[in-house]
Amino acid sequence: MIRFLFKGLLRDRSRSLFPFVVITAGVFLTVALHGYIQGVMLNLIRSSANLRYGHVEVMTRAYAKDVAQLPNELALTGVGALAAELKAAHPDIDWLARIDFGGLLDVPDDKGETRIQAPAAGLAVDLFSPGSPEPGLLDLAKIIVRGRLPRAAGEILISDDLARKLGLPIGGKATLIGTTMNGSLSMANFTVAGTIRFGVTAMDKTGLIADLADVRRALDMEDAAGAVLGLFRDGRYTQERADAVERAFQAAHAGRTADFDPVMQTLREQPGMAMMFDRMSDVTSVILFIFVLAMSLVMWNAGLVGTLRRYGEFGVRLAIGEDKGRVYRSLIAESLIIGVLGSIAGTALGLALSYFLQVHGIDMHALLKSVNMVIQTVIRSKITPAAFYIGFIPGLFASLIGTAIAGRAVYKRQTARLFKELES
Amino acid sequence: MKRLVLLTLFISAAAAAFCAAQAQAPSADSILDRVDKNAVPGNKIIIAEMTIHSRRDSRTVKSKSWVQGQEKAFTEYLDPPREKGTKMLKLADQLWTYSPDTDRTISISGHMLRQSVMGSDLSYEDMMEDRKLRSAYEAKVAGEEAVDGRGCWIIEMTSKTGEAAYQSRKSWVDKERFIVLKEERYAKSGKLLKDVAVTSVIRVGERWVAERAVFRDALKQGGGTEFKVVSIEFDTAIPEALFSKASLRK
Numbered sequence: 001m002i003r004f005l006f007k008g009l010l011r012d013r014s015r016s017l018f019p020f021v022v023i024t025a026g027v028f029l030t031v032a033l034h035g036y037i038q039g040v041m042l043n044l045i046r047s048s049a050n051l052r053y054g055h056v057e058v059m060t061r062a063y064a065k066d067v068a069q070l071p072n073e074l075a076l077t078g079v080g081a082l083a084a085e086l087k088a089a090h091p092d093i094d095w096l097a098r099i100d101f102g103g104l105l106d107v108p109d110d111k112g113e114t115r116i117q118a119p120a121a122g123l124a125v126d127l128f129s130p131g132s133p134e135p136g137l138l139d140l141a142k143i144i145v146r147g148r149l150p151r152a153a154g155e156i157l158i159s160d161d162l163a164r165k166l167g168l169p170i171g172g173k174a175t176l177i178g179t180t181m182n183g184s185l186s187m188a189n190f191t192v193a194g195t196i197r198f199g200v201t202a203m204d205k206t207g208l209i210a211d212l213a214d215v216r217r218a219l220d221m222e223d224a225a226g227a228v229l230g231l232f233r234d235g236r237y238t239q240e241r242a243d244a245v246e247r248a249f250q251a252a253h254a255g256r257t258a259d260f261d262p263v264m265q266t267l268r269e270q271p272g273m274a275m276m277f278d279r280m281s282d283v284t285s286v287i288l289f290i291f292v293l294a295m296s297l298v299m300w301n302a303g304l305v306g307t308l309r310r311y312g313e314f315g316v317r318l319a320i321g322e323d324k325g326r327v328y329r330s331l332i333a334e335s336l337i338i339g340v341l342g343s344i345a346g347t348a349l350g351l352a353l354s355y356f357l358q359v360h361g362i363d364m365h366a367l368l369k370s371v372n373m374v375i376q377t378v379i380r381s382k383i384t385p386a387a388f389y390i391g392f393i394p395g396l397f398a399s400l401i402g403t404a405i406a407g408r409a410v411y412k413r414q415t416a417r418l419f420k421e422l423e424s
Numbered sequence: 425m426k427r428l429v430l431l432t433l434f435i436s437a438a439a440a441a442f443c444a445a446q447a448q449a450p451s452a453d454s455i456l457d458r459v460d461k462n463a464v465p466g467n468k469i470i471i472a473e474m475t476i477h478s479r480r481d482s483r484t485v486k487s488k489s490w491v492q493g494q495e496k497a498f499t500e501y502l503d504p505p506r507e508k509g510t511k512m513l514k515l516a517d518q519l520w521t522y523s524p525d526t527d528r529t530i531s532i533s534g535h536m537l538r539q540s541v542m543g544s545d546l547s548y549e550d551m552m553e554d555r556k557l558r559s560a561y562e563a564k565v566a567g568e569e570a571v572d573g574r575g576c577w578i579i580e581m582t583s584k585t586g587e588a589a590y591q592s593r594k595s596w597v598d599k600e601r602f603i604v605l606k607e608e609r610y611a612k613s614g615k616l617l618k619d620v621a622v623t624s625v626i627r628v629g630e631r632w633v634a635e636r637a638v639f640r641d642a643l644k645q646g647g648g649t650e651f652k653v654v655s656i657e658f659d660t661a662i663p664e665a666l667f668s669k670a671s672l673r674k
Contacts, residue, residue: 180543184542
């Protein structure tokens with residue numbers, strides 16, 4: 001029976017091709033949109049964790065209160081001992097000391113006088129320790145535009161836009177004018193090893209990456225850091241895991257509530273992140289629901305139209321004695337076959353596009369030049385298990401329901417009037 | 425009737441006493457003239473220590489300054505070791521700083537002027553203030569008050585041009601020594617930005633000098649900055665070449 005129907009569908013493309021194309025297109029769009037939304041969410045979480053907050057972050061209580069100001073005068077001290085304690089308690093987490101700092105990048109002329117200055121927002125990470133995960137977390141090798149990664153003390157990476165603005169060539173010298181942990185003016189000379197494009201617009205305007213040891217020297221922050229970030233080595237962030245680490249830390253440091261005592265926060269507890277997590281989750285669900293509903297209506301309609309188009313055919317089949325139930329069942333079976341094939345084809349195409357975007361991404365940097373927010377300019381998708389079945393909701397079930405409803409007309413046909421209908 | 429006459433006599437006497445007191449109070453401008461005359465010397469060489477009480481700890485910075493009139497000053501930091509050799513040069517409304525680690529001389533201007541000097545409660549803008557109070561501020565005598573047991577005039581000042589570092593100030597000027605013993609400095613919004621309390625005054629030659637003072641930046645949470653004069657010499661010859669950018673690198 002199935003083989004017979006399948007042959008019929010293949011040989012009579014007028015009743016199979018249009019529904020198949022519509023279902024394939026609808027499922028493709030559903031799967032691709034699902035992958036894109038998941039990609040945007042995961043990119044936001046990943047970039048927030050890797051660039052700024054970690055999956056968990058330890059800082060002083062005073063720093064945490066004013067974190068938006070990046071107040072290095074309130075930084076953690078005794079970081080070596082703290083990191084060792086954290087590593088012993090949670091060996092599955094990379095514990096990374098970082099310093100966020102701001103200042104002016106001052107480029108001298110031939111006489112050593114200021115030629116040009118520009119504000120710079122710097123990030124100090126461990127670039128040189130053997131096995132340091134920082135270059136990988138920040139994708140430094142991938143985001144290099146010109147030059148190379150720093151190899152020696154005193155070498156930095158700066159954003160390509162900032163380098164061009166300052167007229168700084170690779171190997172060029174610049175002085176960072178900043179503020180030490182004690183609030184004094186500090187100056188430190190650096191050499192530009194390479195230029196980078198973060199793919200994050202705000203950072204691409206003023207960003208700078210330097211080695212932690214260099215910045216500690218420059219800002220008088222020996223054995224100190226703005227924060228110690230913890231990132232799960234497998235890269236998977238779940239609130240339950242982060243909460244467990246936080247609870248263990250708070251228990252180990254219970255009773256320490258002075259301004260300069262350490263406190264841990266999960267990624268969700270960082271400024272604006274809880275709202276982002278909740279909103280993103282809500283918005284994703286709403287968008288997907290609306291889209292799946294819309295596609296379901298389209299598929300349902302396709303099922304209805306496909307059935308109605310075959311009104312004459314059913315009349316002939318009933319007239320030559322085919323049982324109504326058999327006609328209806330064959331209709332449902334055909335719809336099922338087309339739905340399954342269309343859903344498989346659409347899911348495959350959607351997954352293919354999602355995979356391409358997951359691996360390669362699309363760089364929207366040129367379009368987002370004027371945007372001043374910390375957002376990823378490389379659009380990427382993410383394939384999750386749901387991507388393998390979400391397309392079957394509109395592709396299979398909706399079209400099947402549409403066909404089933406439209407197919408009820410078969411039972412309303414009166415054999416006595418069939419020939420009259422066929423004559424007209 | 426008798427009571428009414430007595431009351432009239434009392435009010436008249438009080439009014440006469442108030443008018444007499446007002447007549448004896450010097451004008452705000454003349455008080456500020458005396459303050460400027462005492463504070464703005466010809467040449468001076470001063471070694472000073474600033475003890476900065478931040479939220480975390482306290483540290484002391486030692487410096488030596490050569491000052492010529494209102495417009496020229498050269499400062500070299502002597503201690504702690506990290507700051508040793510850092511120099512600053514002020515010429516009129518320009519300020520440069522030299523860092524021996526980088527061998528760079530940087531002009532401090534714009535928003536950098538509002539930064540703290542060595543992490544203290546003093547800003548570069550405070551250091552740049554060279555105009556005489558009398559020429560920069562419209563002043564009036566707002567009353568009298570004792571500060572640490574000494575009679576003071578309370579002078580309220582408002583910036584004449586709006587270009588001063590502070591829109592308004594309220595100073596308590598010692599009636600006899602014409603030195604500011606206490607001062608509050610305000611923003612245009614009326615918010616208190618800084619206050620200064622002089623805790624020790626010494627006489628050097630003809631001048632009264634604030635030997636110790638505590639500066640407190642109201643926007644900071646630290647314990648203020650204690651400023652202490654270790655030694656001070658007036659009217660000492662200072663080579664003119666010192667007040668040049670070339671001398672910063674020497």
